[in-house]
Amino acid sequence: MALTTWLVFVAAALVSIISPGPAFLVAVRNGMTGGYRRVALSSLGNILGLLLLASAAMLGLGVMLKASEALFTLLKLGGAGYLVYLGVRQWRSRLPLVATASPAGTASAWRTLGEGALVALSNPKAILFFTALFPQFLVTGQPLWPQFLIMVGTFMALSFLMLMTYGALAGRLARWLGAARRVRFVNRVLGSAFIGLGVLLLKLRQPA
Numbered sequence: 001m002a003l004t005t006w007l008v009f010v011a012a013a014l015v016s017i018i019s020p021g022p023a024f025l026v027a028v029r030n031g032m033t034g035g036y037r038r039v040a041l042s043s044l045g046n047i048l049g050l051l052l053l054a055s056a057a058m059l060g061l062g063v064m065l066k067a068s069e070a071l072f073t074l075l076k077l078g079g080a081g082y083l084v085y086l087g088v089r090q091w092r093s094r095l096p097l098v099a100t101a102s103p104a105g106t107a108s109a110w111r112t113l114g115e116g117a118l119v120a121l122s123n124p125k126a127i128l129f130f131t132a133l134f135p136q137f138l139v140t141g142q143p144l145w146p147q148f149l150i151m152v153g154t155f156m157a158l159s160f161l162m163l164m165t166y167g168a169l170a171g172r173l174a175r176w177l178g179a180a181r182r183v184r185f186v187n188r189v190l191g192s193a194f195i196g197l198g199v200l201l202l203k204l205r206q207p208a
Helices: 003-018 022-033 035-058 061-067 069-092 105-121 124-137 144-177 180-201
Strands: none
Touching: 003 124, 003 144, 022 035, 022 069, 022 105, 022 144, 022 180, 035 105, 035 124, 035 144, 069 105, 069 180, 124 144
């Protein structure tokens, strides 16, 4: 892969990664309520979900989504429903916004990891990036899998670092935001953001 192609890909990836989305909200919430380790677990789940999306794109998911309106609608509804579910759960949460050392137990750790993966798989930005934009960076005259590993590895590393940064910053704000009179307000803001993203996902159009 040419260096210039990789640099253009990095720029496109950063635009997608930096703009706030579901993964950003999860990192912020976990930074406030679960501490550094919980952010790391959800961020790891997120990049594993991105790997699944990218692999599916390489195996023809992008072509299938372009060809099948029913499949695209099904994925869109599933993703929107999951984001709305997270939003309602966050809206109703009464947990204090004070970071703790780590999730309690193995089951909680797996749940956090799985949630990060599901958020990635339902993320409209990630779906569009890997099914519509990502294939345009592949040079068909060269071996595809080395290009795939370089670009997807880059995207995963950038995503993980950015989510950890967001989570760490949220953790620093947790004590101030965690005052009793602010807990309900913050939970409702985060919940509304999740629900809003779910509604916006319903407007996502089929890749051309």
